[in-house]
Amino acid sequence: MVTILIILHLLVAIGLIVSILMQSGQGGGLAASFGGGGGGFSEGTVFGGRGATAFLTKLTTGFGIAFAATTLLLHIFIGRAPITSQSVIQEKASESIPTEAPMTAPEDDME
Numbered sequence: 151m152v153t154i155l156i157i158l159h160l161l162v163a164i165g166l167i168v169s170i171l172m173q174s175g176q177g178g179g180l181a182a183s184f185g186g187g188g189g190g191f192s193e194g195t196v197f198g199g200r201g202a203t204a205f206l207t208k209l210t211t212g213f214g215i216a217f218a219a220t221t222l223l224l225h226i227f228i229g230r231a232p233i234t235s236q237s238v239i240q241e242k243a244s245e246s247i248p249t250e251a252p253m254t255a256p257e258d259d260m261e
Contacts, residue, residue: 152227159220166213173206 152224155220155224155227159217159224162213162216162220166210166217169206169210169213173210
């Protein structure tokens with residue numbers, strides 16, 4: 151179940167990235183919206199055109215909601231999994247601990 155959810159999460163993430171990259175800027179930024187790019191207040195392009203971008207906006211919203219949902223589901227399913235092993239650092243630390251008697255400080259013979 152978790153494997154299927156991870157694959158779905160990756161596909162949704164790729165779809166979200168692609169849908170964001172396919173969108174054009176909203177009129178080319180501040181310069182274009184205030185007349186620097188050929189479309190000012192008089193032409194009604196302050197917020198950019200909405201014709202072709204409406205579909206991509208809805209698609210991006212859908213991918214964003216699906217990404218959030220799969221993230222929460224992955225957290226729920228993976229968070230309930232029992233922890234059976236230690237981390238690599240803990241394993242290496244337990245291997246390097248000597249089981250012999252501790253070393254004593256050398257005696258001072260300089261007296």
